Amino acid sequence: MRKALLFITIMHSVATYAQTVAPDTISVRQLDEVVVKGEKPQVRGEDGVMVVDLPGIVKDKPVNNILEALSYLPGVTNDNGMIGLTGASNVTVILNGEPTDMPLQNLYQLLYTTPVDRLKNVEIMYSAPAKYHVNGAVINVVLKTPTPLDGLQGQVRAGYNQTHYGSYGGVLAATYAIKDWTFDLNYGLTRNKSWNREETWSNHLYDGRRTMIEDDMRRIGRNWSNTIFASASWKTLRLTYNGQIISDSKSRALSSGTLGDYTNAYNMLSPVGYHNVALRYTAPFGMTVGGDYTRYSENRSQSLFKGAEYLLGSENRQKINRWHLYIDQQHQLGNWQLNYGAEYQHSTDRSSQHYGIVDMADNTDFDDTLNEDVASFYVGTQRSFDRGLSFNASAKAEYYHNKYQHNWNFIPQFGATYYKTPKSIFQLNLSTRRVYPSYWELHGGTSHINDYSTIIGNPELQPYIQYDAQFNYILQQKYVATLYFQYGDKSTVQLPYQSPDALNLIYQTINMNFERVFGLNLYAPFGVGYIWNATATANVMNRRAKANHFHDISFDNSKWIFYGSLSNSFKFSQNSPVSLSVDFSYISPSLQGIADLSAIWKIDAGIKWQFGKSRCCELDLKADDIFNRWSPTMTIRHAGQDYRMKVRDMLRNLKLTFIWRFNGFKPQSPDIDTSRFGTGK
Numbered sequence: 001m002r003k004a005l006l007f008i009t010i011m012h013s014v015a016t017y018a019q020t021v022a023p024d025t026i027s028v029r030q031l032d033e034v035v036v037k038g039e040k041p042q043v044r045g046e047d048g049v050m051v052v053d054l055p056g057i058v059k060d061k062p063v064n065n066i067l068e069a070l071s072y073l074p075g076v077t078n079d080n081g082m083i084g085l086t087g088a089s090n091v092t093v094i095l096n097g098e099p100t101d102m103p104l105q106n107l108y109q110l111l112y113t114t115p116v117d118r119l120k121n122v123e124i125m126y127s128a129p130a131k132y133h134v135n136g137a138v139i140n141v142v143l144k145t146p147t148p149l150d151g152l153q154g155q156v157r158a159g160y161n162q163t164h165y166g167s168y169g170g171v172l173a174a175t176y177a178i179k180d181w182t183f184d185l186n187y188g189l190t191r192n193k194s195w196n197r198e199e200t201w202s203n204h205l206y207d208g209r210r211t212m213i214e215d216d217m218r219r220i221g222r223n224w225s226n227t228i229f230a231s232a233s234w235k236t237l238r239l240t241y242n243g244q245i246i247s248d249s250k251s252r253a254l255s256s257g258t259l260g261d262y263t264n265a266y267n268m269l270s271p272v273g274y275h276n277v278a279l280r281y282t283a284p285f286g287m288t289v290g291g292d293y294t295r296y297s298e299n300r301s302q303s304l305f306k307g308a309e310y311l312l313g314s315e316n317r318q319k320i321n322r323w324h325l326y327i328d329q330q331h332q333l334g335n336w337q338l339n340y341g342a343e344y345q346h347s348t349d350r351s352s353q354h355y356g357i358v359d360m361a362d363n364t365d366f367d368d369t370l371n372e373d374v375a376s377f378y379v380g381t382q383r384s385f386d387r388g389l390s391f392n393a394s395a396k397a398e399y400y401h402n403k404y405q406h407n408w409n410f411i412p413q414f415g416a417t418y419y420k421t422p423k424s425i426f427q428l429n430l431s432t433r434r435v436y437p438s439y440w441e442l443h444g445g446t447s448h449i450n451d452y453s454t455i456i457g458n459p460e461l462q463p464y465i466q467y468d469a470q471f472n473y474i475l476q477q478k479y480v481a482t483l484y485f486q487y488g489d490k491s492t493v494q495l496p497y498q499s500p501d502a503l504n505l506i507y508q509t510i511n512m513n514f515e516r517v518f519g520l521n522l523y524a525p526f527g528v529g530y531i532w533n534a535t536a537t538a539n540v541m542n543r544r545a546k547a548n549h550f551h552d553i554s555f556d557n558s559k560w561i562f563y564g565s566l567s568n569s570f571k572f573s574q575n576s577p578v579s580l581s582v583d584f585s586y587i588s589p590s591l592q593g594i595a596d597l598s599a600i601w602k603i604d605a606g607i608k609w610q611f612g613k614s615r616c617c618e619l620d621l622k623a624d625d626i627f628n629r630w631s632p633t634m635t636i637r638h639a640g641q642d643y644r645m646k647v648r649d650m651l652r653n654l655k656l657t658f659i660w661r662f663n664g665f666k667p668q669s670p671d672i673d674t675s676r677f678g679t680g681k
Helices: 002-014 066-072 104-112 439-443
Strands: 029-031 034-036 043-046 049-052 076-079 082-085 091-095 119-125 137-143 153-162 166-178 181-206 209-234 237-257 260-268 272-282 287-306 309-333 336-355 366-384 389-401 406-419 424-435 446-448 453-456 464-475 479-489 492-498 505-511 514-528 532-550 553-571 578-587 590-592 595-597 600-611 617-624 633-638 641-647 653-662
Touching (some): 043 424, 066 104, 066 119, 082 091, 082 137, 104 209, 181 492, 309 439, 309 446, 336 439, 366 439, 492 641, 505 532, 532 590, 553 633
Parallel strands (some): 091 137, 453 505
Antiparallel strands (some): 049 119, 181 209, 181 641, 209 237, 260 287, 272 287, 336 366, 366 389, 406 424, 424 464, 464 479, 492 505, 532 553, 578 600, 595 633, 600 617, 617 653
């Protein structure tokens, strides 16, 4: 838990850019003795939107699904499956411009099972118009639409991933069109086995003296994951089902140190189930009506042992039912586009925590129902001028209500593009969004790591408002410079805190005063013909986090941070079926709230081989974090706090993937957001 939160926050803190290769080239056209060559634009700007030719960028990369391909977008980072966008505090991935209520984990699974060859292009919106029903930055994955002439197309993929333990799985993806009907099916089955390690040194000040508490913890987990995505469309009516079922899920945390040997066993008493059904209809007069229903269920037990002694046991349950409805209307008034609409979401979260042994004051049971309502309406406009200026703007009023609070939010958005020629493009984006805590944290439950460390919920946790601004300059439709500013008013953080009242280490998410980031990111592709294509990224930023009440202390932490990367791909000939890639990444010392993080670096390498009739088969071999240096050390030394954690994760891995495409099908990948679901964080 601590490792996952820490590592995800590092990546979003540094807001790194993912690497991308140099531009693709348009097919050569021969006219007798004349050969005409052209360079296909890699990045285009329109209406405040950055349109990227991602299929051309990853053509020679050892990637086979959309989730992996997103790493090579300008400004995008994919850290172990978590997508981030430089200059944006948060980014939402959507498909074909349609809103989705899928949890992040499910959406990522969908993108992972979708072949990259089904990708048409990708749109990056630093400030998404309100008509997308998403606040803040958006990556819109635009897929190719099958036609009846294509027949049945598909792909079968099988892969093996070796980290500390081996994981394996397979994916079937298919699409079919007949007359006015189109059908899509993605099914993935994966056997996962994970391992990570944390070493901690807590020099705890209590009762006038310090006690050094050392701990060495290894976490081992396993599960079977079934992911299903199916859709049927008739003209402009679309029905979609997305589901994920996780079974045989077990994990253990084994720790040894100053306080003795502990075993923390977590078991899912029933399969974790996520089910989402969505219906969307677009009328010929510009109206779109849609809605979806989501059901999520989890039942997890925890058993804590010290040696052979049973200390405590608990059972955590969570059942969520969520309805979401929206209606949008669009009018074309001359050169102006007017759009407006409304949406409503209601969720019911029934969660409980019951202890088998209650021997401490903080081991209190709860059985609670949390109802949440979010309603909003918006109005927006869009316009393109002949002199090269285009913009989109919208304003949304949102009402939020649960039993702890209710408030109105005003959410404006603006995006503009200007250019005299496509070789020099300027973009400005402004956006705001409200960030809500996870359902489980609001119940105030407690989870014990051992006798010393606990994770505590926070019913008083408040949503916070995030403000983002970005200024992009796109040169020659491939070089991108991004100047950005982010400000989170009352943003949240979860970090260890040494209690002054007892030998107890507390993890609890709290609201800070603010978190502010500003920086400059530079992205430049280059190369030598077809032989060598490379992309260099440099990101310099200043990060500041301030809290007057971090438990009973305060902090004001700031630091300049640098991120750099170089992505390379090589081919032996223009039509070579084999391509190689080598990527380098580095992050200087950074921070997370009150904590300081050490520098990290990594080297990735891969080889891609296409063979068979019309190159219908593909074999990819990829090694990530070869030297196992992409895990940080966290240090807290402030106001009497003295704590250090060394993360020894196994991000180093070797992945082998085989792909067979039938009838010309090409791969693509899915994305899911479970940030607010789950009984363990």
